Amino acid sequence: MITWREGTVRGRVGGWDGVIVLEVDTAEGTLRSLAYPDVVGAPEPGDRVLLNVTALERGLGTGGYAVVVAVPDRPDLWPTVDPAAPGHLVKARYTPMQTTVLGVDDPEGEHHALLVDADDLDGMPVVAADLHSALPAVVAGARAQRADLRIAYVMTDGGALPAAFSRTCAELRAAGWLTSVITAVQAYGGDLEAVTVHSALLAARHVVGADLAVVVQGPGNLGTGTRWGFSGVSAGEALNAAAVLGGRPVASLRVSEADPRPRHRGLSHHSSTAYGRVLAHPAEVPVPAGRTGRPTTDSCLQDVREQVARLTDRAPHLRPVDVPVDQLMDVLADVPTRLRTMGRGLEEDAASFLAAAVAGVLAARPTA
Template identity: 75%
Template structure:
């Protein structure tokens, strides 16, 4: 259940778009670093009393070591402005204490309803799906290695963080021009466009933004229980099903690792084998790194991945492996405007993870440029 605490803001620090960071002295004598979403709870300032949710923090789970501000109860002028005639009726984070109302991209009150009312086709637009949010900048590095001029949209699903603002990665990628737009789907919110489903998010990316390709993955953080089916990354297979049904070009970005201490994620992760081998029910390309990176451990891991995918294809003939050259990929990854990290491991520690994601982006860029 929820763990509540309260405290007083001692100082405010630099955040990033949509996020404010605070130092809070709690009523039980502890000092905590806290995060506030001004668009949701308002803008706290020094001296304000704040109500905090420390549920995940107290269990050392994935909030990045931060408490979350739930309310600034004593100062109504800090709360987000309320527009009486503000359009939109999509409720996200529904029936939770912090449910929020947004204007859906295909909402009848919005400007794009007519364009999307009968939209049903992506016109062959490539759609890359990945398991982890950490794959996003690596996929984009691969895209840009092939073609820097492509318009790329990120569709954020709700398997991890729900507020798009939580992702510092997305904030920097937008600032540097690596992303044209963000569409938040399902219960996720805070993107440039809001969608009810991944299907409508993909259609919005194509018909409203004019994307050349789309990358779909959950927000920062993910949920897994160490069981065959109990992980939020199954949504990668579901996203590619949506792309196929709508006439897109599904591209499966593999989750791999040369350094994960857990056997189920070493080499080809069981997440990818399950999401693409069993959840995905339509034909899809599986880009495989081809060539040598010059790093023995990385190349050995990728050779094992190629063999594992070969076995997977026998049981899942809808998958089509495609060789993608690794020439220049590691250099492109070093040019990422955000630090590359997956499960606490950086590019030097787990090069294979990012190379596998980058070749998926490179292949999608070829398809998007055709």
């Protein structure tokens, strides 16, 4: 199940908050490798390291990185944890890299009394999306409507588990665009840790004081090309949680004008399934309206409007709301992180990011 390599650190070649990028010399060549200092310490040139190359060798979604599992010869680098420190939530449970964290809803934590009977989001809008790449566009759209919003990102465990893997999160936090990152279920490493999406949303509202929560898996969407075998199913489940807790569910559509796979061109089947069949409560569906002046983009968005109309005919719990795309290309051009979805940027797949941005716009609007 795990493919191992052993190597020697040549040097550090980059990184971001919570992540060090290394070049590691192995018998098979030099590999770019990620090290999480909070987990394995900070390897230095000349250190022997053990690497997990399982996903890398299969060409899967690790961004082309091996992952440092241990620096076995340098116990002085290993992170240490006070065994008496509070926190009993174990995430990545029963894997070799399981980690213990202090949950926001943990009885040992300072917020337990606030959350022990919490049961209502007070109408807080909750945007759910399929892909992590939608996050900056949703936030940009919300901020275009109201720049002073307190926005919490709830990261679920359908993709990467460590929040540090997301350079998007690091850059949005550095720019002040996210108030808090809350890692839910098996995901870990956020500003706050939660057991479920439900408790993460309650923490967003009552601990963070968020005006808006965005729920989306970490980087690394998992899919099999089947009707039900994709991690984005959780978008529908997230909006069910929002509805049960008295939030305002907003369904961000997965859209593409450039995906070579027919099932994702226009309105992705992921959105049709997650919102049309998994979601069981009323929700708003923001639909991009108007024209951008880009023929391919405008043709795609027209197709999406027709596809959404057919979807809502079958799923009357969904309420489509037209949201103009006027000025949103300019808004997206100023996002303080790289916009990228399935290897495509804003110029290659503008429809994808516009569909996410209008979700943020709608969620930031006051309710009637």
